[in-house]
Amino acid sequence: xxxxxxxxxxxxxxxxxxxxxxxxxxxxxxxxxxxxxxxxxxxxxxxxxxxxxxxxxxxxxxxxxxxxxxxxxxxxxxxxxxxxxxxxxxxxxxxxxxxxxxxxxxxxxxxxxxxxxxxxxxxxxxxxxxxxxxxxxxxxxxxxxxxxxxxxxxxxxxxxxxxxxxxxxxxxxxxxxxxxxxxxxxxxxxxxxxxxxxxxxxxxxxxxxxxxxxxxxxxxxxxxxxxxxxxxxxxxxxxxxxxxxxxxxxxxxxxxxxxxxxxxxxxxxx
Amino acid sequence: xxxxxxxxxxxxxxxxxxxxxxxxxxxxxxxxxxxxxxxxxxxxxxxxxxxxxxxxxxxxxxxxxxxxxxxxxxxxxxxxxxxxxxxxxxxxxxxxxxxxxxxxxxxxxxxxxxxxxxxxxxxxxxxxxxxxxxxxxxxxxxxxxxxxxxxxxxxxxxxxxxxxxxxxxxxxxxxxxxxxxxxxxxxxxxxxxxxxxxxxxxxxxxxxxxxxxxxxxxxxxxxxxxxxxxxxxxxxxxxxxxxxxxxxxxxxxxxxxxxxxxxxxxxxxxxxxxxxxxxxxxxxxxxxxxxxxxxxxxxxxxxxxxxxxxxxxxxxxxxx
Numbered sequence: 001x002x003x004x005x006x007x008x009x010x011x012x013x014x015x016x017x018x019x020x021x022x023x024x025x026x027x028x029x030x031x032x033x034x035x036x037x038x039x040x041x042x043x044x045x046x047x048x049x050x051x052x053x054x055x056x057x058x059x060x061x062x063x064x065x066x067x068x069x070x071x072x073x074x075x076x077x078x079x080x081x082x083x084x085x086x087x088x089x090x091x092x093x094x095x096x097x098x099x100x101x102x103x104x105x106x107x108x109x110x111x112x113x114x115x116x117x118x119x120x121x122x123x124x125x126x127x128x129x130x131x132x133x134x135x136x137x138x139x140x141x142x143x144x145x146x147x148x149x150x151x152x153x154x155x156x157x158x159x160x161x162x163x164x165x166x167x168x169x170x171x172x173x174x175x176x177x178x179x180x181x182x183x184x185x186x187x188x189x190x191x192x193x194x195x196x197x198x199x200x201x202x203x204x205x206x207x208x209x210x211x212x213x214x215x216x217x218x219x220x221x222x223x224x225x226x227x228x229x230x231x232x233x234x235x236x237x238x239x240x241x242x243x244x245x246x247x248x249x250x251x252x253x254x255x256x257x258x259x260x261x262x263x264x265x266x267x268x269x270x
Numbered sequence: 271x272x273x274x275x276x277x278x279x280x281x282x283x284x285x286x287x288x289x290x291x292x293x294x295x296x297x298x299x300x301x302x303x304x305x306x307x308x309x310x311x312x313x314x315x316x317x318x319x320x321x322x323x324x325x326x327x328x329x330x331x332x333x334x335x336x337x338x339x340x341x342x343x344x345x346x347x348x349x350x351x352x353x354x355x356x357x358x359x360x361x362x363x364x365x366x367x368x369x370x371x372x373x374x375x376x377x378x379x380x381x382x383x384x385x386x387x388x389x390x391x392x393x394x395x396x397x398x399x400x401x402x403x404x405x406x407x408x409x410x411x412x413x414x415x416x417x418x419x420x421x422x423x424x425x426x427x428x429x430x431x432x433x434x435x436x437x438x439x440x441x442x443x444x445x446x447x448x449x450x451x452x453x454x455x456x457x458x459x460x461x462x463x464x465x466x467x468x469x470x471x472x473x474x475x476x477x478x479x480x481x482x483x484x485x486x487x488x489x490x491x492x493x494x495x496x497x498x499x500x501x502x503x504x505x506x507x508x509x510x511x512x513x514x515x516x517x518x519x520x521x522x523x524x525x526x527x528x529x530x531x532x533x534x535x536x537x538x539x540x541x542x543x544x545x546x547x548x549x550x551x552x553x554x555x556x557x558x559x560x561x562x563x564x565x566x567x568x569x570x571x572x573x574x575x576x577x578x579x580x581x582x583x584x585x586x587x588x589x590x
Contacts, residue, residue, distance in 0.1 A: 255507045255515060257465035263514050266472065 001244055002230035004073055004099075005031075005039035006203060008064060010047015019046055019056050027063045035068055037235030038268055042068065043101060045075035057085045058092055071097035073125075073232075079103070079112055090120040098122040101232075102165060105144035106131040110151050117152075123161035124152065125199055128184060134167050136177070141166050141184035149188075149196050162196040163230055164188060168204040171215060178205060178219065182226045189227035198223075199230040217243040224251060277317060282511035283309035284518050284567070285479045286322060289367060289452055290401025291428040299427060300399030303366050305482070305567040306518030310509065312565050313587040318509075323584050324562055326577050327369035327403050327570045328360040329524050332390045333380060339534045341547045342572055353390050354397035361398045363574045367430075369403045370394055375416045376407035384416040388423035395427060403430040403454075403520070403570070410438040421445035430454060430520070433484055436467050443476045454520060458486045459493075461500050461507075461515075468514045481517045482568065489526040489533075490557045497521070501564030521561050524572030527554035555579035562587070 007030050010016040018026035031042060042064050046056045053076075061072055074089060076082050082100055089098060102125035103113035110126075117124040126148035128141040135141050145164045152162045166181035166188075185198045205219050206212035217240045220231060224247045233240060245264045249256050257263050286307035291297025303325050310318015334351045335342075345363075349355040357368050372387045374380040391404060404420055406413035418441065421431060432454035434442045439455070446453040455471055457463035464483055472478050485500045507515040527533055532543060533550040543549060554576035558569045562584065571577050 255465055255503075255512055256462045257469060257514070258462070259466060259469045262473075263465065263469055266469065267511075267513055 001224065001228065001248065002040045002197065002199075003038050003235050003241075004041045004043045004199070004230060004232040005034035005037075005235050006043055006201070006232045007034050007234055007236070008042055008060065009045040009075070010049060011045065012047075016047050016049070019049055019060060020051060022059060024063050024066075027060065028067055031064050031067050034235045035070070036270065037238070038241055038265070038270060039070070039235040041071045041073050041099060041230075043073040043075050043232050053081055054084050054088060057081075058088050061089045061096075062092055065093055065096060069096065071099060071123075073099040073101045075101040077102070079109055083112060083116060086116055086120050086122065090122070099161075099163070100124040102127050103148070104129050104131075105148040110148065114152050114155050114157070117161075118156050123163060123197075124157065125163040125165050126152065128164060128166045134169065134177075136180075138180045138183045138187070141180060142187055145184065145188050146191075149192060152196075159192070159194045159196045163199040164196050165199050165201070168200045168202065168219075170207040170209070171205055172207075172209060178222075182222055185223065185228055186226040195227070195229075197229045198227055199232065200228065201232045203233070213237060213239060216240055220244055221247040224248065278509075280309060280318060280509040280511075282509050282513070282516055283307065283318075284505070284508050284565075285481075285516050287430075287452055287480065287482055287518050289403070289428060289430045291426060295428070297427040298395065298399065299401050301401075302428070303401050308565075312505070312563055315588075320588060322567075323588055324566055325366040325568050326580060327367035327568060328363060328365035328574075328577065329369050329371065329570060329572050330356045330360055330394065331374075332370065332372050332382075332387070333374035338572075339528065339546070339550060341550045342528065344547075345574060354393040357394045357398045357400075361400055363577070365400065365577065367401045367403055367568075368394060368398060369405070369570045371405045372416060372420065373407050375412055376409055377412060379407065381412075384419040387416045388419040391420050391423045395424060401429065402427065403432065403568075405432040405454075408433075410435075414438070414441040417442050418445040418448075421449040421451055424451065425449040428452065430482060432456065432520075434467060434471055436463055436470065439467065439471050440474060443471050443474045446480070447474075447476050452480050452482060454482050454484045455517070456484045456486065459488070459496050459500055461485070461503050464500075464504065465507075465512075465514050468517065472514070478513060478517070483515075483517045483519045484522070485519060487522045487526045487557075487561070489523075489530045490553060490560065491532065492526070492530060494557055494560060498561060498564040501561065501566060505565035518567035519565060520568040520570065521558075521566045522570045523558040523561065524554055524570055524576070527557045527576075528572060551575035551579070555583075559583045 044060045104127045128144040166184040169177040189195045206215035284306040288304040290299040290302040304322045307321040332353050349359045374382045430452045433456035455467040488494045488497045533553040551573040558580045
């Protein structure tokens with residue numbers, strides 16, 4: 001599974017303050033911690049900020065890049081902000097792999113952000129929702145996912161660079177939506193060959209829940225069994241990572257050995 | 271409509287491992303032998319390259335064998351009381367490497383000392399300039415005494431030393447690393463244990479790129495298909511990017527093939543099985559060529575006719 005680190009996000013108070021004060025050390029330390037946990041991609045979200053959001057994004061990307069060459073995912077729900085930020089980060093870091101996070105399957109968004117991905121040689125995360133909002137069922141998720149994938153491939157992206165996100169909602173707010181997301185991944189994985197990537201923002205499921213870590217890791221295992229290939233998570237959560245590795249071993253993704261967790265880490269050079 | 275390309279895209283490859291060191295490299299070997307390096311299924315040139323064809327080592331024991339049948343006695347009987355002379359014979363016959371077994375260090379087979387074993391190794395190194403594979407006697411307590419001395423005696427020669435197991439790996443790995451040799455890791459017909467031994471050995475600081483996997487061997491008719499399947503799964507794991515399974519393999523074909531009754535039996539029913547002088551080499555050659563397809567990189571053989579037959583098969587497979 002491709003691990004996107006969720007930790008460099010302005011929704012966390014320490015990161016928000018660090019962005020406002022341009023305190024590099026906080027960002028560098030968090031990045032190192034996430035890399036040590038196995039992060040493959042650093043997701044960057046400036047969160048609510050009083051400063052210039054474009055400058056904040058570029059600063060964050062350059063700061064994280066000081067300690068790693070790994071890909072960066074530029075995370076914002078604002079398409080207009082991404083339109084400005086992505087070319088600036090691409091210019092600042094010409095050789096770094098980038099992922100746009102995210103774009104809905106609403107035509108006006110796809111028409112703006114997919115060409116942006118093509119022009120700037122980035123991957124892109126496509127949400128299985130359109131102008132009508134988050135679907136309450138599996139079918140609409142599949143329809144949106146398929147529409148997004150088809151548009152992305154038409155415009156020249158490869159399946160490896162297209163991440164379909166079936167949208168995870170909190171268990172206490174929307175208790176039927178978790179299995180809808182699982183089922184959407186399962187079905188989209190069957191009908192597309194070669195399949196795109198499938199990604200979730202995992203911790204949404206356990207927002208405001210007491211046993212949030214247990215919910216996260218149990219749900220991650222279920223999603224992996226359905227065909228998930230990437231997730232935005234806290235890679236410093238070792239129980240979560242261990243559950244992920246164990247699920248991958250049971251799914252036949254890695255050859256078992258008694259020290260299979262150590263083997264996974266050795267394989268990643270951790 | 272164009273036919274889609276259904277070829278697998280592999281992300282990994284088998285590590286190339288070089289055995290032996292020439293004068294320029296700090297040893298005294300005439301040449302080195304490199305095995306492994308493949309980045310596709312064995313012998314499928316559309317799938318990947320085989321930069322180094324499988325190599326062949328011929329057996330040399332450090333004491334005259336008592337149970338080797340007539341066809342082998344005819345080839346080695348006049349030299350087998352002297353490991354150095356035996357090694358020279360092996361070179362004359364055209365082997366790529368000498369596979370030296372220090373069986374006389376076994377407590378029940380003579381219990382010779384570590385110093386005596388080191389002396390044998392020096393004598394063989396002096397007699398021929400082929401790279402060496404060196405095995406202990408498979409009794410861990412004794413091998414722990416013998417193999418460090420042997421490793422020291424062969425310092426600089428970049429030999430391949432066997433064999434580290436899940437429970438006994440520290441001494442051998444340390445000796446191999448201290449005196450710059452390659453190391454065989456052994457897990458009997460168990461791919462999960464095979465990976466585990468590599469993890470353990472690597473944990474001691476020994477480089478994964480200096481390991482050769484010995485999955486043990488079984489002859490045709492005696493469970494060969496189990497070993498074949500282990501080889502195949504290991505190779506697929508290596509090609510899929512598993513660095514802990516990316517090591518080339520050594521298979522002990524001669525020893526196993528010549529234990530088969532089809533290779534040894536005379537009189538009775540065996541009379542109908544064809545001449546005894548053909549059966550052993552044939553059993554050895556058939557076992558060896560079958561295992562090549564699964565991903566064997568270094569075959570240990572005994573009879574020169576088996577070696578010729580296996581080489582002929584390799585030649586046809588790589589040039590076809």
